[in-house]
Amino acid sequence: GENVEQHPSTLSVQEGDSAVIKCTYSDSASNYFPWYKQELGKRPQLIIDIRSNVGEKKDQRIAVTLNKTAKHFSLHITETQPEDSAVYFCAVSKGNNDMRFGAGTRLTVKP
């Protein structure tokens, strides 16, 4: 089955710096790669997603890049703010929409 690895498990940055979280996957048939943000005690919320026919997608301070050959994709957050502090999960899916999530990255943005 699909194996999703996410790194780092924790990340601490200074406000205004950039943060990068990377996920690797094993199934080359995977074609949908969403990123979810989960604040403490709250539900995961989709922040950005990318499909396998696109290499990069950007939405304001958030971007996702996909390298299909190497089977990895990354979340980039620029100009981080304290409210970006949360746990971020990558996920991988293919035709049947069953998603497998990474273990999560706890991001702390220090003011």
Added chain:
Amino acid sequence: GAGVSQSPRYKVAKRGRDVALRCDSISGHVTLYWYRQTLGQGSEVLTYSQSDAQRDKSGRPSGRFSAERPERSVSTLKIQRTEQGDSAVYLCASSLVSRDRGPYEQYFGPGTRLTVT
């Protein structure tokens, strides 16, 4: 409109007992997924339930986990003979499309924290 909701938010069960967790999805959404979220580990789908215009389809049972669809926008995750390793947060997520139509955005509920003693 209202998002996905789950009840109860917290559940304590004695080992060996069966439990049922409820998920109320977004009206009109077709597929409901159940995930188990364990701290520091990846989450994966446990089971799902799907409905279409004609009939409800039972979610595929996965060992002790099964999903039922008592109403169009309600799914119940049933865990039989709970074990201590079942202690986790159970998330449901709903999708506008049927499972065979391929990956699509999923909307998550707030989760139910299950503790098996």
